[in-house]
Amino acid sequence: MTAPLLEVTDLRTHFFTRAGIARAVDGVSFSLAPGEILGLVGESGSGKSVTGFSLIGLVDPPGRIAGGSIRFDGQELVGLSEARMRAIRGKRIAMVFQDPQATLNPVLTIGTQMALALQAHRQAHGRVTDRAAAERAGAMLTRVGIPEAATRLNNYPHEFSGGMRQRVAIAMALLNGPELIVADEPTTALDVSIQAQILAEMKSIARDSGTALIWISHDLATVSSLADRVLVMYAGRIVESGPVGAVLRAPLHPYTRGLLDSLPAMAQPGQRLAQIPGSAPSLLALPAGCPFAPRCAHADAACTTPPPRIDRPGRQALCHHPLDAAA
Amino acid sequence: MTDIVASNPHGPCIVAPEARGPCIIATSLTRRFDPHLSIGDRIAAAFGAPVETRAVRAVTDVSFTIHRNETLGLVGESGCGKSTLGRLVAGILGPTSGDIRLEGQPVMRRGRKTTTRIQTVFQDPFASLNPRRRIDATISEGPIAHGLITRAQAPAFVADWLARVGLDPAVATRFPHQFSGGQRQRVAIARALAMKPDILVCDEPVASLDVSIQAQVLNLFLDLRAALGLTCLFISHDLSVVRHVSDRVAIMYLGRIVEIGPAAQVYTTPRHPYTQGLLDSVPKLRLDADAVSFHPIAGELPSPLSPPPGCAFHPRCPRATELCRRERPKLAPHGASEVACHHA
Ligand SMILES: Nc1ncnc2c1ncn2[C@@H]1O[C@H](COP(=O)(O)OP(=O)(O)OP(=O)(O)O)[C@@H](O)[C@H]1O
Ligand SMILES: Nc1ncnc2c1ncn2[C@@H]1O[C@H](COP(=O)(O)OP(=O)(O)O)[C@@H](O)[C@H]1O
Ligand code: SF4
Ligand code: SF4
Ligand SMILES: [Mg+2]
Ligand SMILES: [Mg+2]
Numbered sequence: 001m002t003a004p005l006l007e008v009t010d011l012r013t014h015f016f017t018r019a020g021i022a023r024a025v026d027g028v029s030f031s032l033a034p035g036e037i038l039g040l041v042g043e044s045g046s047g048k049s050v051t052g053f054s055l056i057g058l059v060d061p062p063g064r065i066a067g068g069s070i071r072f073d074g075q076e077l078v079g080l081s082e083a084r085m086r087a088i089r090g091k092r093i094a095m096v097f098q099d100p101q102a103t104l105n106p107v108l109t110i111g112t113q114m115a116l117a118l119q120a121h122r123q124a125h126g127r128v129t130d131r132a133a134a135e136r137a138g139a140m141l142t143r144v145g146i147p148e149a150a151t152r153l154n155n156y157p158h159e160f161s162g163g164m165r166q167r168v169a170i171a172m173a174l175l176n177g178p179e180l181i182v183a184d185e186p187t188t189a190l191d192v193s194i195q196a197q198i199l200a201e202m203k204s205i206a207r208d209s210g211t212a213l214i215w216i217s218h219d220l221a222t223v224s225s226l227a228d229r230v231l232v233m234y235a236g237r238i239v240e241s242g243p244v245g246a247v248l249r250a251p252l253h254p255y256t257r258g259l260l261d262s263l264p265a266m267a268q269p270g271q272r273l274a275q276i277p278g279s280a281p282s283l284l285a286l287p288a289g290c291p292f293a294p295r296c297a298h299a300d301a302a303c304t305t306p307p308p309r310i311d312r313p314g315r316q317a318l319c320h321h322p323l324d325a326a327a
Numbered sequence: 328m329t330d331i332v333a334s335n336p337h338g339p340c341i342v343a344p345e346a347r348g349p350c351i352i353a354t355s356l357t358r359r360f361d362p363h364l365s366i367g368d369r370i371a372a373a374f375g376a377p378v379e380t381r382a383v384r385a386v387t388d389v390s391f392t393i394h395r396n397e398t399l400g401l402v403g404e405s406g407c408g409k410s411t412l413g414r415l416v417a418g419i420l421g422p423t424s425g426d427i428r429l430e431g432q433p434v435m436r437r438g439r440k441t442t443t444r445i446q447t448v449f450q451d452p453f454a455s456l457n458p459r460r461r462i463d464a465t466i467s468e469g470p471i472a473h474g475l476i477t478r479a480q481a482p483a484f485v486a487d488w489l490a491r492v493g494l495d496p497a498v499a500t501r502f503p504h505q506f507s508g509g510q511r512q513r514v515a516i517a518r519a520l521a522m523k524p525d526i527l528v529c530d531e532p533v534a535s536l537d538v539s540i541q542a543q544v545l546n547l548f549l550d551l552r553a554a555l556g557l558t559c560l561f562i563s564h565d566l567s568v569v570r571h572v573s574d575r576v577a578i579m580y581l582g583r584i585v586e587i588g589p590a591a592q593v594y595t596t597p598r599h600p601y602t603q604g605l606l607d608s609v610p611k612l613r614l615d616a617d618a619v620s621f622h623p624i625a626g627e628l629p630s631p632l633s634p635p636p637g638c639a640f641h642p643r644c645p646r647a648t649e650l651c652r653r654e655r656p657k658l659a660p661h662g663a664s665e666v667a668c669h670h671a
Contacts (some may be wrong), residue, residue, distance in 0.1 A: 043537040161627065162405075191404040191564065196608035196623035218537060225610035225620040249614045262542035264571035265612055269590065272546045273571075276539040279507055 003074075004031040005179060005212050006055075011068035011078075013047075013054045022283040024050040024063065026236035034179065035210040037203070039223030039244060041259075042233035043280050048216045051233070052182045055214070056095050057085040073179065091121040094173035098185040100165040103172060104157040110168055111137055111153030114175060121176050140171040144201050163194030170198065174205065184216045199226055220259060224248055232256050235281055235291035242315030252310060252317035252324055254296050290320065298323075350558045351393040351416060351526060355425035358386040358411050381632045385411040387582040388425070390658075393526075398552065398559040400573030400590065402566055402605070404628055408582040409562045410530050416560050417447045417528040429526065443473050446519035448512075450531035455515060456503040462489075463499040466518050475523060488517040493547060509540035513547065520551060527552075530562045545571065566609050570594050578602045581631055581639040588664025598661050598671040600644045638669065646670045 013025040024047045032038050040048050053059050055070060057077060070077040072093065077085070089095075097103060105113055114137035118128050128136075134153060141149035144167040157165055166186055173181055183202070187195035203226060206213050217223050223230055223244065230247050232240040232255065240253040251257045260266060261274035278295040287293055289304040296303070302320045310317045312324070359382040386408045393399045401409050414420035416427055418440035427434045429442060449455045456465055466488055467481040476484050486496035492513040503511055512532060519527060532548070533541040549572065552559060563569050569576060570590055577587040578599065586599040597603045604624035613620040626643040629635055638656050641647040650669050658665040 043539060163627070191628070192566070192605065193404060193608045193624045193628070196610070196621045199610065199621065200623050219610075220538075221610045221612045221620075224613040245614055248612060259538055260612075262539050263612070264542075264545070264567040267571065269571050269573075270549070272549060273542040275542040275546055277543075279509060279540060280537070 004071075005034045005036075005073060006032040007069075007071040008055075009069045009071075011051070011054060011070060012066045013050050013059055013063060014066040015063040017062055017284075020284045023236050023286075024283060025054060028068070028233075028236075028238050030231055030238065030241060032180070032212050032214065034212055035206055036229070037206050037213045037215060037227045039227030039230040040214060040216045040233060041218060041220060041223050041230060043218060043259075045280050045283075046233040047236040048218075048233055049184050052095065052184050052214065052216055055180075055182055056089050056093055057082070058089075058095075087121070090117065090178075091176045092178055093180045093182065094176070094178040096166075096169055096173050096181060096183040096186045098188055100157075100162075100169035103169040104165060106157055109154055109156055110141075110160075114140070114153070114172060117172055117175050136175065137171075140174050141168065143174065143205075144168075144171045145197060146171070163190050163197070166190060166194075166198065167201075170201070174211075177209070178211060180212045180214070182214045182216070185218070187222070188217070188219070195222070202226065220248065220263065221265070232259070235286060236283065237291070237318060238316075239292070239319070240315075240317040242312070246315060250324065252312065252315065252322040253319050254298050254321075254323065255292050257323060258295075290318075347395040347397065349392045349430075350395040350397070351427065351429055351560070353392075353416065353425070353427045354390050356386055356389045356412070356415055356422050356427060357384075357424045358408075358415060358420065359384050359423045383631050384582050384634065385631065386415065386422075389582075389584050390425075391577060391584060391587060393558055393560060395558055396556055397574045398561050398572055400569035400576040401560060401562045401579065402564060402569050402576065403579035404605075405564065406628065406631060407579045408631075409564075409579060412579070413447070413528050413530045413560060413562050416526075417445050418442065419447065443469075443522050444524050445526040445528065446522050446524035447528045447530065448515050448519050448532045450534045456511060456518075458503055461500050461502060462506075462514050465503075465514065466521050469518070469522050473522070475521075484521070488521050491520075491551070492517040493543075507540075509536050509544055512536065512544050516544075516547065516551070520555065524557070526558045526560070528560045528562070531564070532561075533568060534563065534565070541568075548572065566594075566606065578605065581629065581634045583639070583667065584658065585640070585667045586664060587658070588662070588666075592662060592664055596662075598664060598666040599668050600646050600670075601640045604643070638667075 009029050011025055011028040015022040015024055028051060040051065042048050054065055059065060065078050068078065111134060115133040118133050118136060137153055138149040141152060146152055146164060146167055160168060187198050202213060205211055215223060215226055227244045229242065230244040231238045232253065234255050240247060240251065240256045247256060248260060251260060258276040262276060264273060267273050276295050281291055290307045293299040293303040298321045307318045307320050310319060310322045361382045389412060401412065403409055415422055418434040421435050421438050429444060434441060434445065463485045466485050470476045471478055471481060485499050489496045489499060494510060494513055506514065533544050536544060561569060561572050573590045575588060576590045576593045577584045578601065580601050586593060586602045593602060597606055607622045608624050609621060611620040624643055635642055637653050638651040641651040656667045656669045658667045661671055
C-alpha cells in the first residue's frame with residue numbers, strides 16, 4: 001500500500017457570520033493516494049468548494065479552519081504560515097476553478113502569465129530563461145489539446161473560446177508538475193463535447209503523470225466516468241464514501257440513493273422522476289441529529305440523534321439505517 | 328415543500344403525435360444578427376481595418392412541425408441557435424425570413440406578437456422575474472391586462488396557481504429574491520401558465536437547478552403538461568433531460584436542424600454523425616468498473632460568423648468526403664426521422 005499523499009482528518013471550516021456560525025465543512029475526513037482520482041459530489045451549498053479552498057489555504061474571513069488536520073505528503077497544512085503555504089500552492093497543489101476568469105489575467109497574454117507562474121516557483125534554481133519558459137508553456141498547451149500552441153501563447157484570454165480558456169487554466173495548473181490538482185466544477189459551464197475532451201485529458205494526466213485529482217462536481221455521471229472513489233457531501237459532512245462503482249450500484253446512504261434516483265437516466269421517459277422532497281437545509285438551522293432527516297423516507301425517532309459511522313470494506317456512511325441492512 | 332399536484336394520470340402518450348394534427352408550423356425560418364457598427368467602425372472597415380462586419384447566422388432555413396399535445400425537444404451546443412429559435416417560435420423575436428404559424432395564423436405581424444396562446448419559461452427565473460415586484464403582481468398582471476380575470480379575482484387566482492405549482496399561497500406577497508432557485512422556477516411556470524397558453528416554450532428551464540430540485544421541477548412540468556394538454560418546445564443542452572420529456576427531438580448544429588425524429592429513434596439509432604458524436608460524448612452513469620462511458624467529438628465548434636462550406640460539420644466528421652466539403656446536405660427522410668447528411 002502506498003502512503004497517502006493527502007490525509008484529511010476531522011476538518012472543520014466554519015464561517016463566523018453575524019447571523020450565526022455556518023459550519024460549511026464539519027468533520028470531514030478522507031485520504032488520497034498518488035495518482036488517485038477522487039470525486040466530491042453534493043448539492044450546491046453542501047460544502048464542496050469550501051473543502052477545496054481549505055486544502056489550498058484560501059478560506060477568506062469570516063471563515064477559517066476551526067479544527068482538524070490536513071497532512072500533505074507528511075506535512076501539516078493547517079496553521080502553516082501564508083509564506084510557506086504560497087510555496088506549496090500553485091506548485092505542489094494546484095486548483096482549477098469553475099470560472100477560468102478566476103485564474104486568468106485579462107490584460108496579459110497567456111504566454112506571459114504562464115512564464116510568471118513558472119518563475120514564481122523557480123527562484124531556488126535561478127531564473128528560468130524566457131525560451132525555456134515558452135517551451136514548457138507551449139508543451140502544456142499542447143498537452144491539453146490546444147492546437148498551434150506556440151502561436152496561441154501570444155493571445156490574450158478573451159481571444160479563446162470558453163472551452164479553450166478552461167483548458168488554458170488547466171495547462172496553468174499543470175505547469176509546475178503538481179502532485180495534487182483540486183478541480184472545482186471545471187466543466188459545469190461547458191458544452192458536453194468540450195466537457196468530454198477535458199475529462200479525457202484529465203484522466204490521462206492522472207494516469208500518465210501520477211497526479212492525484214480531486215474532482216468537485218454535482219454531476220454523478222461525470223464523476224462515475226472519471227473517479228476511482230467518490231465522497232458524497234451533505235450539509236458539510238461526508239455522508240457516504242467508497243469506490244465509485246460500488247457506491248453507485250448499491251448506495252448505503254438514503255441521500256445517495258435519492259440523488260441517483262432523481263436522475264432522468266434512471267427513469268422511463270415521460271414518467272415522473274423519483275424526487276427527494278424539500279430542499280437543502282440552511283446551515284444556520286440544522287436539525288438535531290441527522291441533517292437529512294426532514295427529507296428522508298427512512299427517518300425515524302433514532303434519527304434525531306447524530307447518526308453513527310457505518311463501516312463496510314472500503315466504504316463508509318453516516319446513517320442510522322444504512323440501505324444494506326435488512327428492512 | 329411538497330407537490331400538491333396529482334401525478335400524471337395519463338402516463339406516456341398513446342396516440343401517435345402525427346394523428347393529433349399540426350399545431351406549430353415553422354417554414355424556412357432564418358434569423359441573422361447584424362453587427363451594430365458605429366460610424367467610426369464603418370469608416371475603419373471601409374479602409375480595411377479588422378472590424379467585424381459579418382452577420383451572425385443564428386438560425387438558418389429551419390422548418391419543422393410541432394403536433395398538438397406533443398413536446399418537441401431541441402438540443403445542441405452553446406451558440407447553435409436554440410434560444411434564438413425558441414424566441415422565434417414564441418414571437419419574441421421576428422425572423423429575418425421565413426415564417427412561423429400557430430394553427431395557420433402567423434405568430435407575428437408587423438413585428439408584434441399576435442397571440443397570448445404561446446408563453447415562455449426561461450432558464451434564469453431571476454433575470455426574467457421583476458425583482459421589485461411581489462410575485463402576486465407578477466402572476467396576475469398578464470391575465471388582468473388581457474382580460475382573462477378581473478382585478479377582484481386576482482387574489483384567488485394567484486392562490487390557485489401558487490398551489491398548482493406546489494407553493495404555499497401564503498408566499499404571494501414575497502419578492503423573487505426571497506425564494507430559492509427551484510421555487511423561483513415554479514413562480515415562472517405559474518406566471519406563464521396563468522396566461523392559459525396552449526403552447527409553452529421552455530428554454531433551459533432546469534439548467535441552473537440542483538439534481539434533486541431539477542427532478543421536482545421536471546415532475547411539475549410533466550404533471551401540468553398532462554393536466555392542461557400543453558404543446559411544448561423544450562430546449563436544453565442536457566440530453567437526458569430532453570430524452571425524458573420529449574416525444575420528438577430536433578438536433579441543431581450551427582443554426583440548422585441536422586436530425587429530427589421520434590425521441591426513442593434519435594436516441595437509440597441516431598443517423599447523423601453529429602447526433603452520434605453528441606450522444607457518445609456525454610458521460611453516462613458507469614456502474615461497472617471498466618466500461619469507458621464517453622468519447623469526445625474531435626475539434627472545436629466553428630464560429631457562426633463563418634460556418635464551413637458544404638456540410639458545416641465536415642471538419643469534425645469522421646465520415647466526411649469530398650461531396651460533404653462541397654455540397655450542403657438537405658434534410659431527407661430516414662425511417663420516421665429526417666436527417667441532413669450525405670452518408671447517413
Ligand atoms: N441579439 C443578438 N445579437 C447578436 N448575436 C446574437 C444575438 N442573439 C444571439 N446571437 C448569436 O446567435 C447565435 C445563437 O445564439 P443562441 O442564443 O440562439 O444560442 P443557444 O443555442 O441558445 O446557446 P446556449 O446553449 O449558450 O444558450 C450565437 O452565435 C449568438 O452569439
Ligand atoms: N464567505 C462566506 N460567508 C458565509 N458563508 C459562506 C461563505 N462561503 C461559503 N459559505 C457557506 O458555506 C456553505 C458551503 O458552500 P460551498 O462550499 O461553496 O458549497 P458548494 O461548493 O458545495 O456548492 C454554504 O452554505 C455557503 O453559504
Ligand atoms: S440517519 Fe436516519 S434520517 Fe439520516 S439518512 Fe439515515 S435513515 Fe435517513
Ligand atoms: S454530410 Fe458528410 S460531413 Fe456532413 S455529417 Fe454527413 S458525412 Fe459528415
Ligand atoms: Mg461550489
Ligand atoms: Mg440559449
